[in-house]
Amino acid sequence: MSHARSEYEDFKRIAPDAYELVLALGQVAAKAGLDKQLLELVKLRASQINGCAFCLQHHILLSERIGVPLDKLNLVVVWREVPIFSARERAALAWTEALTCLPGGVGEDVYAEASREFSETELTYLTSAVTSINVWNRFGAAFRWTPAKRPVAANAATS
Incomplete structure (x- = not known):
């Protein structure tokens, strides 16, 4: 079992500007x-990939x-395997995975899918959300x- 090296509240206290x-x-x-x-959903998926228990639970x-x-x-971890996610959610989750697992870069197919579902402005802000959760993770x-x-x-x- 792992133990906390510090806590979320410590981060706020130690580096309030960050x-x-x-x-x-x-x-x-x-x-x-x-x-x-x-x-x-995006924040959950990135937190699963990054193994951040705190952010996942939050x-x-x-x-x-x-x-x-x-x-x-329950199924965001296997979002590709189930039909309950909309095309927009699928594009956002694929974008999240591509940005979270950068060694392979962001493929043209993932970019094209995300660009079909999100405007240029929306995709830029979605990218800021993925970037943010990756920092928190x-x-x-x-x-x-x-x-x-x-x-x-x-x-x-009573149960």
Whole structure:
């Protein structure tokens, strides 16, 4: 079992300027009007690839709060294998994987698919969202931030 080297709160305390910059970058895509559920799927997928338990749990909980369907949360890891994701979501997830796993670069087919589904402005902001979660993942995975615990339901103690 791994242990935290430091925590999310430590990052805010130790490097508040870096924290604020990464936080701001993560917010611009939603402020630009990209669908928040789509952005959460992107953040989940990048966090899965990067092995960031803190970010994965954070975005699962946030996705649940904003109404991302449970089937999508459960199956985003195998999004290519199931028909529940829209063409737009598929393009965003492929774009996310290409940007997160850069050694092979971003292929023309992935770029073409993303360009069909997103305007130039939307694709630029989607790229900022993918970039942001990858930055967060680097901090969370490097320092092994402890994932948040799921709140216990009020009636859970009686079952």
